[in-house]
Amino acid sequence: MKLHTKVDCANAPKKELIKNLTVQFVTYDLDTAMAFMDDNVVWTLVGDSPIAGKAQFKAELQKMSGNKATELTIHSIITHGKEAAVHGVMTMMDGNRYGFADFYEFTSAKGTKVKSITTYIIHKKNDSITG
Template sequence: MKFTKTVDCGNSPKRELLKNLSRLFATYDIESAMAFMAEDIQWTLVGERSLKGKEQFAAALQKHSDTKVRELILHNIITHGKEGAVYGEMIMENGEHYAFSDIYTFKSAKGDKVKSIVSFVQLKYS
């Protein structure tokens, strides 16, 4: 998978974590990603559904793991306090092109466990 980031994550541990989580999700490295999720993680896929708990979260990622990402492009990563956001694009092996924005809430300002994610995903073209 090709990875492009147009934003420098610099000296921010939470930005670096969100960059790495985006890569883990895009490569379906579910086991590694789960290490950063709270047990009661809540994932809201806007316009689709909400999932609660690591088991449901991992199952949802696994369900899509046959759709390979050819390129992940991160345009912006913003963090402040217990919150963060990632804006980017994914170009799939099948030619589909998605724009996404993920809004994260951490369990604490330390930012080592993700409490919730709200994902906005839009098909740009295929």
């Protein structure tokens, strides 16, 4: 997978974690990603019902795993306290492109376990929007 990012993660462990989790999610490296999820993690894909619990979250992602990303562009990662956000664009194996934004809440400011993720995603019908 091609990865494009200008995000500087030096001396920013939470930014590095969010970058790595984003790559793991779009390539469906779920076993690695799940190590950073709280057992009671809640994933809200905006427009759908929330998914509660690590096992349910992983199962839902596995349903999507047939269409991995071939290219990922991360535009920015912002962290503060117990929260983080990332946004970018991913191109999938089937050629579809999606703009996304993920908002993370950690169980503590240390940022080792993810308590919740809220995902906004939109299908990009053309390349006129770069963000």
